[in-house]
Amino acid sequence: MKSQLLIVDGYNMIGAWPELVQLKKQDLLEDAREALLNRLSNYAKYEGLKIIVVFDAQLVPGIQQNYKKYQLSVVFTKEDETADSYIERIAGELNTRLTQVTVATSDLAEQWVVFSQGALRTSANELYKSIKKTEKSIAQDSQDLHFIDFRRNSPWNEEQLKKLSQKLDDLSKD
Numbered sequence: 001m002k003s004q005l006l007i008v009d010g011y012n013m014i015g016a017w018p019e020l021v022q023l024k025k026q027d028l029l030e031d032a033r034e035a036l037l038n039r040l041s042n043y044a045k046y047e048g049l050k051i052i053v054v055f056d057a058q059l060v061p062g063i064q065q066n067y068k069k070y071q072l073s074v075v076f077t078k079e080d081e082t083a084d085s086y087i088e089r090i091a092g093e094l095n096t097r098l099t100q101v102t103v104a105t106s107d108l109a110e111q112w113v114v115f116s117q118g119a120l121r122t123s124a125n126e127l128y129k130s131i132k133k134t135e136k137s138i139a140q141d142s143q144d145l146h147f148i149d150f151r152r153n154s155p156w157n158e159e160q161l162k163k164l165s166q167k168l169d170d171l172s173k174d
Contacts, residue, residue, distance in 0.1 A: 002098060003099050003100070004047075004049045004050070005050045005051075006102050007051075007090065007091055007101060007102070007104070008036075008040060008103075009054060009083055009105035009107065009110070010033065010053045010054055011056055012083075012104075012105045014033070014036060017124065020035060023035065037053060037069055037072055038070065040072055040131075041069075042135065044072060047134060050073075051073070052072070052073040053072055053073070054075045054087050056077055056082055057079070084105075084107060087103055087110065088113045088114060091103050092118075092119070095118050095119045100120065102119065102121065103119055103120070104121075104122050104127045105121070105123070105124065106124040
């Protein structure tokens, strides 16, 4: 089975996801980036994906950097390089027989380029919906684990619980 790699156009997501748009409008771009990375990290861990998040730094000289945060790879492009051109280049390089690359962007031109290289694409809205669905699953799993632990600490063993359940059923029939 191919490993899954998701390449995310960071500022494209910030410009499309409602919570991040609000932060951007309040000139809290750093907070928006941080919130995006946090949500993508949870998504990556739960879904078993590797994620690279790319931010445009073309107009800021000397800012190029790559680092790991929350088990994500974060890339700020070099001067005179757009996030789109960086994503298009690495999507083609990293999409192999062993790795299926998916690019998250709502930029149609970029989608066509990566699609022509054999990579898949998802829009900002589609990724947002997938993350919301995963967050609900995480919350449900967390709640289920809580009750498993709760039941585990019960003074009743499994056989006793079955007998009690049977008694309840018998009493309910009368």
